[in-house]
Amino acid sequence: MPYFDSASAAPLHPVARQALQASLDEGWADPARLYREGRRAALLLDAAREAAAEAVGCRADELVFTPSGTHAVHTGVAGVLAGRRRVGGHLVVSAVEHSSVLHAAAAHEAAGGSVTEVPVDRLGAVTAAGYREALGASTALACLQSANHEVGTVQPVAEVAGVCAAAGVPLLVDAAQSLGWGPVEGAWSVLAASAHKWGGPPGVGLLAVRKGVRFSPQHPADERESGRSPGFANLPAIVAAAASLRAVRAEAEAEAARLRVLVDRLRRRVVRLVPDVEVVGDADRRLPHLVTFSCLYVDGESLLHELDRAGYSVSSGSSCTSSTLTPSHVLRAMGVLSEGNVRVSLPRGTTAEEVNGFLEVLPGAVAGVREKLGVRETPAAAPVADSVELDALGLRCPQPVIELARAIGTVPVGGTVTVLSDDEVARLDIPAWCGMRGHAYLGEAERPAGVAYTVRRLV
Secondary structure, three states: OOEOEOOOOOOOOHHHHHHHHHHHHHOOOOOOOOOHHHHHHHHHHHHHHHHHHHHHOOOHHHEEEEOOHHHHHHHHHHHHHHHOOOOOOEEEEEOOOOHHHHHHHHHHHHOOOEEEEEOOOOOOOOOHHHHHHHOOOOEEEEEEEOEOOOOOEEOOHHHHHHHHHHHOOOEEEEOOOOHHHOOOOOOOOEEEEEHHHOOOOOOOEEEEEOOOOOOOOOOOOOOOHHHOOOOOOOHHHHHHHHHHHHHHHHHHHHHHHHHHHHHHHHHHHHHHHOOOEEEEOOOOOEOOOEEEEEEOOOOHHHHHHHHHHOOOEOEOOOHHHOOOOOOOHHHHHHOOOOOOEEEEEOOOOOOHHHHHHHHHHHHHHHHHHHHHOOOOOOOOOOOOOOEEEEEOOOOOOOHHHHHHHHHHHHOOOOOEEEEEEOOOOHHHHHHHHHHHHOOEEEEEEEOOOOEEEEEEOOO
16 A cells, blocks of 8 residues: 655654664663663764764754654754843744744744744745845744645755844754755754654654754753753664664665656646646755645545545645644645645655556546535536625535636626635635636625635636
């Protein structure tokens, strides 16, 4: 059964498995102790730290291991903000950061700090100019992911790091998605990553803090990991994480070239095989193994279930796959279609046959979901009115857009259709539908119940 969700968690690398099994026998003791078993464990920990630091591009004494990537992000954000509290309480983040960064920002704001979100373009990328404008005299920290976890767009970290350095502001980089493919370029100050993203075991994160960055840990004092990550380290998992990081980096150039060909095939073929699909994210500046697309008139959760039944494990940023009624914050910030969203992230070793099999299954899965939702081609009819208003209150994605598609032919070219909806997703998906179908989105207006979205028919 092909697993196509390595952006969530990559399968355990064979080197990680071997290192984990070996270190369970050799690395169980406390590395802080001076007896033989402790010294042996300390040697393993030092070797793992050296290997991880080499891959990150920092000094070994700048890197600590944490219980997860999220823990590393939260520790890094809180530690730098506390260490630079005399500068001010302003934090700058991009609008498409991982939820761990955004949750840390929300906690900072709730405690009295201020946060500025830097917007992204339709491809999901920030600009250095956007960060330059957001930075101020009271900015204590800026955060930027190296590559987006949902659409794969690679961010201009080096340029942003230069802007931050000129302003005297440290930059924290969430490198969870990219570190297995190569080091993060630029003069970053703090870096966080997570082993299970590159094929290491879960429960291991990395936090690197450059010398000279003011940092104050926000937890009770602890003698381990330079006081930055308290508690007894999971040494076997750490050894496996470092060993697998070295292994995947040795394979990265060749594997990236191979997977990029397969993803390029997906990007081309999906739009040819499936009607009304939008491929999102940057086609060039992107991770080599990841592609995301959204399908009009499709319930994302139902589509994922159909693909799972066909033997393909994929992910989604669609609001229809969560307990909330709001779309992915990444897709919302980009202003792209969110309904029927599918993220395919190929693990190392994925074959062309597996990708071709997915492309064979996908059109039928999308058509089947659309059929269940009542989406059918209907013959053109004479317009019945210059303007039509649809009551879509209580209907959830993608039904308001389906109702709009059915009604657009009932008005003449130049006529308008207004959709009244209380689904937050409509705010994103109706304008996206207009862009894909060649109509004009005229805007929205609050109503006593819901929001009215108005579209002008152009074709």
